[in-house]
């Protein structure tokens with residue numbers, strides 16, 4: 001976890017473009033199995049210390065974008081065929097996932113992926129395996145993780161398989177934090193969780209961001225929740241960014257309200273209908 005100072009809400013806001021980019025994704029194209037074109041020129045920018053949401057429905061390309069950043073595409077027979085991805089100005093497309101962890105980028109994959117037969121604490125400790133700063137430093141991080149996730153401390157000796165979905169999601173995030181990341185790529189943290197637990201998880205993300213300065217890029221279908229906690233959002237449709245903006249502006253946007261927040265537009269129930277398609281075309285124009 002970074003200890004970099006982080007602006008508080010009492011300080012005047014710095015314009016987003018003036019903040020240094022931690023991550024810059026520029027016009028990437030991703031193809032699976034040499035033929036399936038999934039990302040068609042995605043660009044996004046994550047300033048240091050921000051919480052940025054990647055939004056969109058099923059199959060929009062959110063997970064693929066995160067995989068491209070953390071270099072986990074090869075295992076899926078996917079590759080970045082165009083564009084560039086930079087971390088603090090350094091090209092990272094050819095780095096291995098382990099090298100990215102060393103540079104402070106860790107992904108929490110969709111579906112949590114805890115080691116079912118290990119205890120919560122053993123799961124957390126696996127997240128520290130790349131660290132070389134010694135047992136005492138790792139123990140301090142573990143205590144910090146427990147301070148953010150008191151539920152995990154209570155369940156530290158429980159086998160992960162017998163913990164709740166919410167606890168497993170917390171365990172997956174806690175395990176990522178054990179690597180002392182600068183940036184966490186969080187894939188669909190709300191998936192399959194009760195609303196109250198989703199809220200609890202997002203509150204912890206906000207706390208980590210504010211107190212530790214950890215940067216988050218989170219892929220989420222739960223637009224309402226994500227836009228309550230993110231600073232900025234990108235909406236993906238069919239492998240393209242169709243809209244981006246400050247979270248508040250997106251929450252107030254008529255199209256986002258209608259198609260992603262389920263408010264208003266009574267005659268148009270889905271972004272798949274004809275009128276929305278025209279509107280999408282306008283976004284893409």
Ligand SMILES: Nc1ncnc2c1ncn2[C@@H]1O[C@H](COP(=O)(O)OP(=O)(O)OP(=O)(O)O)[C@@H](O)[C@H]1O
Nearest residue numbers: 032036038056057058059060061062063064065076
């Ligand atoms: N390993 C793969 N091989 C081939 N196609 C894939 C692979 N992974 C994803 N895709 C395809 O890429 C597209 C984008 O998928 P992706 O998982 O990135 O979307 P998503 O926005 O994260 O959706 P979801 O919220 O459903 O996970 C989909 O059409 C999907 O079928």
